[in-house]
Amino acid sequence: MLTIGSLVLGVSDMPRAVAFWTAALDYVPRADADDEWTVLLPADGPGVQLALGLSESPVQEHPRVHLDLYAGDAADQAAEVERLVALGAERVDWDLYPEDPDFVVLACPEGNRFCVIDTSRG
Incomplete structure (x- = not known):
């Protein structure tokens, strides 16, 4: 296995x-x-x-694989997003957000996209 x-x-x-x-x-x-x-x-x-x-490969705007980081609820998500931005992450103007997203898309200082998920929304 x-x-x-x-x-x-x-x-x-x-x-x-x-x-x-x-x-x-x-x-x-x-x-x-x-x-x-x-x-x-x-x-x-x-x-x-x-x-x-x-790696010398360019960062993908819409990567096929990315990290999902879990936050406990909306307040935790907001706090974690702000903490990560303070560490050097950037908010991504994501064109694929659904109407009421439970996630926020960020990019690390290297440009790799990742999401911070509010897991309280099921």
Whole structure:
């Protein structure tokens, strides 16, 4: 049986990406991190790893794969969005929002899109 070990994001500036994602997720770099490949682990124990790989590929405006980060409710979502923006994320003018979205689209400092989801809406 297979399990997902890591989600991988391409980045062009490894130190910038490591700084953002470690602060955003409370993750720490695995001991074997270097300038081309860094695996981030949850600081408080087991969980999904986030791997950052040096890449020259351009960021996709509508990526086929992205991260969904879960917030407990609308207030938590709003607070997390503001925290992530303060860390360097940018709000994305997303042209595919439904009429009453339960998610906010952001881009990390590398331009990779991700969503912050209000999970209280079911």
